[in-house]
Amino acid sequence: MPTLPTPLLERLEYLLCDADGNLFPSEEPAFDASVEVTNAFLTEIGSDQRFTAEELRLASTGMNFRTTALRLAAEVGVTDVDIEPWVTQEKRAVSAHLAATLRPHAPTSAALTAMAQYLALAAVSSSALARLAGCFTATDLDELIPPDRRFSAEDSLPTPTSKPDPAVYLHACAELGIAPEAGLAVEDSIPGVRSAVAAGCPTVGNLLFVPLAEQAERAAALTEAGALTVVSSWQELADLILPTLAARDSSGGADGELLTTGTAR
Numbered sequence: 001m002p003t004l005p006t007p008l009l010e011r012l013e014y015l016l017c018d019a020d021g022n023l024f025p026s027e028e029p030a031f032d033a034s035v036e037v038t039n040a041f042l043t044e045i046g047s048d049q050r051f052t053a054e055e056l057r058l059a060s061t062g063m064n065f066r067t068t069a070l071r072l073a074a075e076v077g078v079t080d081v082d083i084e085p086w087v088t089q090e091k092r093a094v095s096a097h098l099a100a101t102l103r104p105h106a107p108t109s110a111a112l113t114a115m116a117q118y119l120a121l122a123a124v125s126s127s128a129l130a131r132l133a134g135c136f137t138a139t140d141l142d143e144l145i146p147p148d149r150r151f152s153a154e155d156s157l158p159t160p161t162s163k164p165d166p167a168v169y170l171h172a173c174a175e176l177g178i179a180p181e182a183g184l185a186v187e188d189s190i191p192g193v194r195s196a197v198a199a200g201c202p203t204v205g206n207l208l209f210v211p212l213a214e215q216a217e218r219a220a221a222l223t224e225a226g227a228l229t230v231v232s233s234w235q236e237l238a239d240l241i242l243p244t245l246a247a248r249d250s251s252g253g254a255d256g257e258l259l260t261t262g263t264a265r
Contacts, residue, residue, distance in 0.1 A: 004229060008202055008228075009245060011181065012119055012182055013183065014120050014121070014178055015116075015120070015121050015122070015183075015184050015186065016122050016169065016172060016184065016186070016201060017112075017145065018125060018185070018189070019123050019125040019132055019150075020127055022186060022188040022208070023112075023123070024102055024141075024209070025102070025209040026102060026135055027061060029097055029098055029102070030094050031057040032053045033098075034053075034090055035052065035053040035056045037086065037089050037090040038051060038072075039051060041069055045072075046076065046078070049075075062126065062163055062189030062190060062192050063163065064126040064153065064162045065086075065087060066087050066154065066160055067126075067161075069086055070083060087154075095128070095131040095134045098135050099135070102135055102138035102139050103139065107234070108208070108233075109139075111234035115234075115238050118249055122151065123149065124151050124168055124169055124172045124196075125151070126163045127152060127154060128152055128155055129155045136150075151172040157171055168195065169183075169195055169198075169199035169201055179200075180200030181201070181202060183201050185202070186203070186206050186237065187227070188205065188206050193222050193227050203226060203227050204228060204229055204231060205218075205222030205231070206234070207219060207233075208231075208232065215232075
């Protein structure tokens with residue numbers, strides 16, 4: 001049974017949610033679109049390597065296209081490639097495909113709505129903001145996590161990066177005005193957990209959209225990467241944290257103020 005320490009829960013102000021493969025099942029359809037651009041990029045740089053969508057997913061889950069493409073180029077000794085046109089092309093292809101294929105996931109929406117009564121919600125992702133916008137609209141999550149509470153390692157930082165670099169979590173916490181320990185990160189990938197943990201955020205692993213055959217191995221890897229516990233769904237997380245949060249806020253919390261829906265103290 002997953003557990004989290006009560007003192008940790010009592011100091012929380014934000015739920016910091018990774019997006020792809022965590023808030024919505026975007027990993028597989030994203031790679032269906034990304035693989036065509038990736039293979040065209042490999043042809044351009046003279047690499048003989050080619051991927052199927054599934055091979056690309058397994059090779060790059062938790063990383064954005066920029067990081068993956070630069071790594072693939074470095075593997076064949078190419079260091080002077082102009083990556084920006086490829087980033088733009090992949091972003092456009094994936095964003096359009098996800099916006100057309102994703103649908104709302106009622107159990108996730110319900111659990112997030114319940115937790116938003118006690119914690120403000122934010123998204124912390126390696127993906128581009130344009131891609132996130134299409135996903136949030138397609139899954140009816142725009143009101144729960146509006147654009148001003150979405151942070152992208154690709155677009156929100158002075159220099160684009162990707163998880164496991166902790167920069168995007170540090171940036172998100174600074175913009176939200178919280179210490180990292182006041183933001184509970186929820187991640188489905190190993191790079192994501194490493195990013196959040198390195199930033200100082202307590203972190204939970206989430207297996208909801210991880211393929212069933214990979215869940216046991218992923219749970220062990222997320223724990224090894226620093227996740228405090230691993231849940232099977234957003235509802236399981238809600239069941240884990242809401243009793244403590246409700247008790248905290250019924251007495252006014254540590255600072256004597258009640259949380260309002262979607263708004264940090």
